Amino acid sequence: MSRADRLFQLHAALRDGALHTAGDLARRLGVAQRTIYRDMAALAASGVPVTGTRGTGYRLAPMVALPPLLLTQAEAEALSLGILIVAETTDPELHAAATALAAKLDAALPEDAPAPAWLTAHRAGASAARGFSHIPVLRGAIRSRQKLRLDLDEETLVVRPLGLENWSRLWVLTAWSETSAGFIRLRIDLIRGATALPELFVDEPGKRLADAPP
The missing domain is CATH 1.10.10.10 (Winged helix-like DNA-binding domain superfamily/Winged helix DNA-binding domain)
Known part of the structure; x- marks a missing residue:
């Protein structure tokens, strides 16, 4: 057999x-x-x-069977955010359930590329919920092509926000940093403050999302 x-x-x-x-x-x-x-x-x-x-x-164990679901990217992002929020609870049963659900979601969702090694290394110690409050500012700036000031633990950056992705239940911002004159990928749980600046930007060769390294 x-x-x-x-x-x-x-x-x-x-x-x-x-x-x-x-x-x-x-x-x-x-x-x-x-x-x-x-x-x-x-x-x-x-x-x-x-x-x-x-x-x-x-x-x-008793279980609930759901029919196959087709999710838009925005719906998958919303589901992932909800799981992360519940995973931060101090209730051990809810925390365990959220962790198990996140693993199932990770297994079911297609991944265009594996998470980089530095992200995997920090996953266990990251506070998933930290930085969620910045998502509306980040997404709004990406849509309006508006520069951002990002306050981190030890530095402040001025960036052109280009894209926001979910990598294995962590959210990552891809941006062109005007401070360091290069592309950055930054976990949003490391952002302490995000402020939209009055200055807008336009796509320039070498500074677009399509130009960012994989």
Whole structure:
């Protein structure tokens, strides 16, 4: 029996809502108990709501099935923002639920490019909610082609905001920095203040979003 067939049969066995021990499942499928342990971990990692541990048994947690959804980019961004806000709660159950939902969303959404190594390295320590209040200012400046002053922890930058992206549940601003005369990609949770300046800008070769390095 292939692993895919085995996982399918395990999922089907658990759908009755009863508690099943690893020994019972192993005998049912004709495999060793350690195989059941690995398969249960694989089911849980794929998003199947398996509860239980070795020695106690396994069952499926109650779940809500949603039909396939087609989301616009703005809707996906709004959903991601909502998840991040809930993830900041001190309620452990809500925090765990938001974290699990974020993982499912990450797995389902297409990614044009993998998150860069520096973003992944900072993900665990970043406060996802910090900087959300700046999003209206950033998006408005991008649409109106208006320069921004960005206050960071140790410096202040004047930039031409070009694009706002969601990378693995963190929001990143791509801009041309007039302060450093180069492109920057900046996590918005690192921004302490964002102020729209009265000066507008126009696209110039070498300073456009299309010119930014990948």
